[in-house]
Amino acid sequence: MQDQQLAKGQETLFDAEEMVLNMGPQHPSTHGVLRVILKLDGETVVGLDCDIGFLHRGVEKIGEADTYAMITPYWDRLDYVAAVSNDLCYVEGVEKMLQVEVPKRAEYVRVILTELQRIASHLLWLGTHAMDIGAVTVLLYCFREREEILKIFEDFIGARLTAHAFRIGGLWWDTYPEFEPRVRDFLKILPGRIDEYETLLNANRIWLQRTVGIGILPAEEAINLSLTGPALRGSGVKYDVRKAQPYSAYADFNFEIPVGENGDTYDRYLVRMEEMKQSAIIIEQALDGLPEGPVMAKVPKIIKPPVGEVYHSIEGPKGELGVYMVSDGTGKPYRMRIRPPSYINLQSLKRMSIGHLVADVVALIGTLDIVLGEVDR
């Protein structure tokens, strides 16, 4: 009887016109409140539109009403799985305007924390991306390692998720005595653990079928779509802000920029896996060369940057995270624009999805690694 029903359903499907399907905003695989409106022919996507803004809270407007120091915590809540990276972008932007030189030790600690945050963010991405496609096991392993990083953050900063680590001019505190050995312990276990994930996924037949050849973006198109971060490097473009325009102390360290070949979901996965290993290498170098000294530069109590404007960008875990600020010489920014990598990367979802199946849209949302807190701001 069931078979008959299925057959009947298929018959009508063949005759049916295009169908509009709402995915989200409360869909587990949209990683938040993203509503994707799909136009389907059978199961093939022929049209797509993203409805965003459910989490919009006007951070850019709030920025115009708050002093420079007061804005920093709002940045933690943009990309809430990579709060430390967000802080770095804003804080360095203000420092650039003030022309403050941050002490070397503070810069090294910043690099260590930011790279730890990148690993944590990529682990969360890997876990949820694999879970979306059907490999639930990976999620549990990833959260095990992410927990270690969050514990290091908690002991240093006092918060696990919205870790408000940096301050304009340096750090809030110097590191605690066990900080270095704990990070080193984590670095010791990490490569083995990454091998574990790769054993689970790299040659997994289901994983390969769901990722290889899905959402191919050629390099020129990816650049034209303003894609940044691992999503762009998966297409073979060697653009990483850490190398292209080094900020903080990144010029001191040796590391590779992994790039993909085909620009499909599998390549973007490989790029992120390699990035985690490279982050570990950077942290190790930073720990080895960690200089002594103060962690806070001399910054006036009331921060009033000179009249002018600045654009500063860093390589966040999701892509190029930028801030464009206009100062009118007062204690509040005249205009603060956030360049959110998730938001700008998300617009390529349409280009990548068309022609694929509905289930592939889930994989593609995962591979873009979006966080809706940052998309909607």
Place this chain on the structure above:
Amino acid sequence: MGDETKDTSPDQSGEPGDTKQPAKDQADKSHPTGTVGADKPEKAQPLPPEAGSVSPAEEIAAKTKAETPSSEPLKTEAKVESALPGVDKPSMTPTVEGASASGEPTKKLEEGSPEKPAPPRAAPPKAAPAAGHKPPPPPKKGPTITVDITGDPLIDRIKQQFGDAITEAVATLGQQIVRVKKESLKELSSFLHDDQEALFDMCTDVTAVHWPDRAGQEFDVVILLYSVPKNRRLRVKVSLADGEACPSVTPIWSGANWMEREVFDMFGLRFEGHPDLRRILLPPDWPGHPLRKEYPIEYRDNEWTDKHIEYREIDYDTSLIDVKYGERR
């Protein structure tokens, strides 16, 4: 596999060169018409295009700051240049910007000084004697961080090719900014995208700034460009009056699509030639555009909420849930 590095920049520099040849020709052809339009004396002179060339920051500085002797600002200017390691090519002579800010009276700044387009070398001696009665102030907090760009081959070429359409070319903290007239934005963008020396193949961001005090030029649309093969950034600015439409750059950089939609949503600026100009973050019928300066920061929109959320009395059978505890079993 991840270790293998494949640099695509040669491909890119090869590809656009082949495909964009006709586009470049077009730009060359359409260029003269653009300059002719800009050269019209009745248009160019009564309008104060110089207000555009005075950077907004300078304007504010000039308006808000107190007065001091004219010799001092020149000194601070020189100091800035030496203190700025980030500036690509720091100009050794005081720039037009600096000269006008330091040498000319504040009134003149607001009107727009006529010698603005003059070459930077000629400006300081002219401006110094003009500083008669009211020398304008240096910024109270730190010196100005904006200097003119001199000696940059690409910027010089842009200036040469677009002439009067480029109203300003300055560097702030070493970051290059070019201000272009609205009519020439399209040509300039296709030039920047296709030219073999520029190759700005990525549009990093499009945003806007609202300056309510600048009559006739209330909005700045700011386009941030990046060149992957050349590893360089450039900021293009366009001044717009309230209600004017900006030419869209989405046909050239498709990544600008959502950025322009956001500017439309937040500032209410229309983009001509945009394929799909709708609000993006806010609901379609939201009143007002939040990032305009007149939009209040503490704003509660009860009207919109009342319209969209219906308070309904839920009709349910109370007998099902009003169970008296004594009667339950």
